[in-house]
Amino acid sequence: MASSSTETRIADDDHLALELTVRDLDSPDLEKSASAPTLASDEIIPLLNQNQRPRINIFSASYTRRKPREQVFKVTETEISPLTQLSSWVWNGSRYSGLLCMALSSTLYLIMEIASDAFSVQPIPLFETAFMRCTIILILSYLWLKRIGQPVFGPAHARKLLVSRALVGYLSLFCFIFSIQMLPLSQAIVLSFVNPVMASIAARVVLHEKLKITDIGGLACSFFGVLFIFGPTLTVQVGSEVNSESLKGNHHIYAVLLGLLSSITGGISYCLIKAAAKASEQPVITVLSFGLVACPAAAICMFSLESFVMPAFETLFSMIVLGLLAFCAEVLLARGLQLEKISKAANVLYMEVVLSQLWMMGMGKAAPSGLFSRLVGCLLILISVSYTVYMGPAKDTE
Structure with missing residues (x-):
C-alpha cells in the first residue's frame, strides 16, 4: 500500500483489533520508496518492534446480550421506592392525576386547619401570618425551580399571564383577609366556597371551556351541601351579632361585598393559574410569581395596617x-x-368541607344541634364529587 502507514486487521469471534505502524517521513528511505515503489514495502521501518506494538482494540470489551425488556423494568422498579412511585403516579402517571392533585390539595388544607387549631399558642395578625x-412559599418555589433547572421568571410568552395571576391572586x-375580620366565620366560609362556582363561570368566559x-x-349540589352544613350556624351567628358594632349600618354590606370580590377574583385567578401553567409547562412558576407579589404587598399591609407581633418559638415553629x-x-x-x-x-x-366535618364529628367537637343537616350536606358533596370522579377526565382533558 503506497501510504505512510500500514494497517493490519485481525478478526476473530470475540474482537476486532486495529494495528498502526508509523514511519519517519524525513528518512532517506522515503526517497527510495518514491523512486522504487516496488520496494517500498520492504524498506518501511516500524517505529516499535512487533512485540512492543500497542494493540488498539476498539471492540475488545466483551458485551453480553441485553436483558429482556421485562427484566430491565423489573430491576428499575426495585430500585425506586414505593413513595417515589406513588408521587410520580399522582403527579403525572394517571389520567386521574388532575383530580388526585386537587384531592390532595384539599386534604393538605384540612391538615393546615387541624394544625392551626393544635398549635394556636399566640394570636398573630392575619397580614403577618400571610407574609410569613x-x-x-417564595423561597421553596425558587429552590424547586433552581433544582430542576427551569427559568425562575418563566418563558417570555407566559410572563404576562404570570404577572396577572400574581396580582389577581393577591387581590383575592x-x-x-378583610372579609374574615369583619364577618362571622360561617359567613366568610360560605362566601369563600363560592370560589369554585366563580372559577367555572370565569373558565367559560376566559378560557372558553365547555360547561356541561x-x-x-355537580357544582350546585356541592354548594347546596355547604349551605346545609353551615346554614344553622350561619343563622345563629347572624341573629346573635346583628346588633354588634361590626355589623351595623353599611359595614356588613361592605364586608359581604369584599367576600364576593374575593371569590370572583379567586375564580379568575384559577383560570390564570391554568393558562400560565400550560403556557410555561411548569405549575411551580405560578406559585413563585404569586410569592414575588404577595411578599412585599403583605409586608406593606403588615406594617401599615396592623401592629407587628414578635412570635414566640412555638408560634414561629x-x-x-x-x-410548608x-x-x-x-x-x-x-x-x-x-x-x-x-x-x-x-x-x-x-x-375539604366534608373532611373537616367528619374530623370534627370524630373528635366530638361538632355541636349536636344541626347534626342532621350537616350529614345531609356531607352526603350531597360526596355524591357530587363521586359523580365527577366516576365520569372521569378522559373527554375533558386537553
Whole structure:
C-alpha cells in the first residue's frame, strides 16, 4: 500500500483489533520508496518492534446480550421506592392525576386547619401570618425551580399571564383577609366556597371551556351541601351579632361585598393559574410569581395596617410548618388546574368541607344541634364529587 502507514486487521469471534505502524517521513528511505515503489514495502521501518506494538482494540470489551425488556423494568422498579412511585403516579402517571392533585390539595388544607387549631399558642395578625406564609412559599418555589433547572421568571410568552395571576391572586387574598375580620366565620366560609362556582363561570368566559349540565349540577349540589352544613350556624351567628358594632349600618354590606370580590377574583385567578401553567409547562412558576407579589404587598399591609407581633418559638415553629403545608397545597392545586378541566377540578375542592366535618364529628367537637343537616350536606358533596370522579377526565382533558 503506497501510504505512510500500514494497517493490519485481525478478526476473530470475540474482537476486532486495529494495528498502526508509523514511519519517519524525513528518512532517506522515503526517497527510495518514491523512486522504487516496488520496494517500498520492504524498506518501511516500524517505529516499535512487533512485540512492543500497542494493540488498539476498539471492540475488545466483551458485551453480553441485553436483558429482556421485562427484566430491565423489573430491576428499575426495585430500585425506586414505593413513595417515589406513588408521587410520580399522582403527579403525572394517571389520567386521574388532575383530580388526585386537587384531592390532595384539599386534604393538605384540612391538615393546615387541624394544625392551626393544635398549635394556636399566640394570636398573630392575619397580614403577618400571610407574609410569613408567602415568604416560605417564595423561597421553596425558587429552590424547586433552581433544582430542576427551569427559568425562575418563566418563558417570555407566559410572563404576562404570570404577572396577572400574581396580582389577581393577591387581590383575592387581600379581600378575603378583610372579609374574615369583619364577618362571622360561617359567613366568610360560605362566601369563600363560592370560589369554585366563580372559577367555572370565569373558565367559560376566559378560557372558553365547555360547561356541561352535569358540571353545573355537580357544582350546585356541592354548594347546596355547604349551605346545609353551615346554614344553622350561619343563622345563629347572624341573629346573635346583628346588633354588634361590626355589623351595623353599611359595614356588613361592605364586608359581604369584599367576600364576593374575593371569590370572583379567586375564580379568575384559577383560570390564570391554568393558562400560565400550560403556557410555561411548569405549575411551580405560578406559585413563585404569586410569592414575588404577595411578599412585599403583605409586608406593606403588615406594617401599615396592623401592629407587628414578635412570635414566640412555638408560634414561629407552627408558622413554618403551616408555610410548608401551604406550599405543597398550592403546588398540587396548580398542577391539578393545569391537568384538569376547571369545573371538575374546582368541584373536588369541596372535599375539604366534608373532611373537616367528619374530623370534627370524630373528635366530638361538632355541636349536636344541626347534626342532621350537616350529614345531609356531607352526603350531597360526596355524591357530587363521586359523580365527577366516576365520569372521569378522559373527554375533558386537553
